[in-house]
Amino acid sequence: MNQKIKEFIKSFKESVELAFSLAKAGFKLRNAGSYLGIFWYLLSPLSLFLIILLIKKGAVFSLDHIEMYPIYLLIGVIIYNFFSKTLSWSINIMNGNAGLIKSMKIKYEALIIAKVIEGTFSHLFEILLLAVFMIFFKISLLCIIYYLAIFIFLFLCILGLSFIFSTIGTYINDFSNIWSIATHLLLFLTPIFHFAQKGSIIHNINLFNPLYYFVTASRDIIIYNKMPDHDISFGIIFFSFTFLIIGIIIFNKFKSKFAESV
Numbered sequence: 181m182n183q184k185i186k187e188f189i190k191s192f193k194e195s196v197e198l199a200f201s202l203a204k205a206g207f208k209l210r211n212a213g214s215y216l217g218i219f220w221y222l223l224s225p226l227s228l229f230l231i232i233l234l235i236k237k238g239a240v241f242s243l244d245h246i247e248m249y250p251i252y253l254l255i256g257v258i259i260y261n262f263f264s265k266t267l268s269w270s271i272n273i274m275n276g277n278a279g280l281i282k283s284m285k286i287k288y289e290a291l292i293i294a295k296v297i298e299g300t301f302s303h304l305f306e307i308l309l310l311a312v313f314m315i316f317f318k319i320s321l322l323c324i325i326y327y328l329a330i331f332i333f334l335f336l337c338i339l340g341l342s343f344i345f346s347t348i349g350t351y352i353n354d355f356s357n358i359w360s361i362a363t364h365l366l367l368f369l370t371p372i373f374h375f376a377q378k379g380s381i382i383h384n385i386n387l388f389n390p391l392y393y394f395v396t397a398s399r400d401i402i403i404y405n406k407m408p409d410h411d412i413s414f415g416i417i418f419f420s421f422t423f424l425i426i427g428i429i430i431f432n433k434f435k436s437k438f439a440e441s442v
Contacts, residue, residue: 196293225261225306229254246375248403251310251317255402256372256395258306263338263391264363266299270342271349271356274438281438288435292346296339303331314402323402330401333420334394340420343427347434370395390419 229250246252273291280286311321349355369382370391376383386392393415397408408416 196290201294225254225257226309228261229257248317248319251313251319251403252399253373254310254313255398256370258303258310259334259395259398260367260370260372260391261306262299262303262334263394264366265302266296266338267341267345268356268359268363269295269299270345271359273342273346274350275353288438289431292342292431293339296335296342299338300335310402319402320405323405326401327398330394330397330416333416336424337390337394337420340423340425340427343431344423347430350434350438366391387415390415390423393419 270292273295274281274288277291281288307324307327311324314321314323345355345359366389369385370389371382371386372395376386376392393412397412397416400406400408400412407413
């Protein structure tokens with residue numbers, strides 16, 4: 181039993197080390213030949229943030245009562261961006277690395293972990309952008325430390341979903357198009373730029389939306405300087421471990437056939 185545990189720890193360590201190497205290589209390659217480099221990571225959430233902020237007065241939703249709306253909006257945008265973008269990258273991991281998979285023996289898990297780590301790198305720049313706004317609005321930067329606890333669960337949630345998405349994407353070529361449509365729906369259903377009143381239809385729908393719990397908890401800590409409600413905390417833990425466990429099970433069940441399918 182002890183030998184199996186040691187082998188598992190060794191295998192896990194090797195996968196993580198390989199994942200970090202792949203993530204750094206992917207991060208550098210993505211910015212190679214670009215004049216703006218890492219600033220492209222900020223332009224996507226920043227442009228979405230500015231567009232929504234500019235049309236705020238014409239929104240259907242009532243926004244006047246939302247405290248520190250620019251921070252409220254930016255938190256929603258950067259978490260949504262990290263969530264949707266990383267999962268989009270995960271869909272075509274196996275097909276995108278077909279040559280590598282067929283030519284050499286590689287731990288498939290490392291490819292998934294690498295993409296989530298790469299997404300984390302870009303998310304760190306978004307957090308720096310958030311920190312600038314927090315300074316402007318005189319919000320303590322210590323709140324970002326508390327956000328790290330939420331981020332750990334968000335990372336696990338995205339990792340679990342990435343295992344699922346990469347598996348589906350290997351066998352269903354149209355899945356990336358399906359997810360592209362789903363992200364648009366997710367942007368408007370999740371209270372990114374509006375407020376979901378408890379008891380409303382949108383709020384009830386969001387009870388099944390993992391992104392809702394992470395966004396709400398982050399706003400509670402950063403804007404309102406309070407711990408998230410018990411139901412929000414439970415949702416974060418529930419969705420994180422549920423998707424992680426399901427993702428690992430599905431991935432392990434189908435990974436032996438990846439080389440034949442890509």
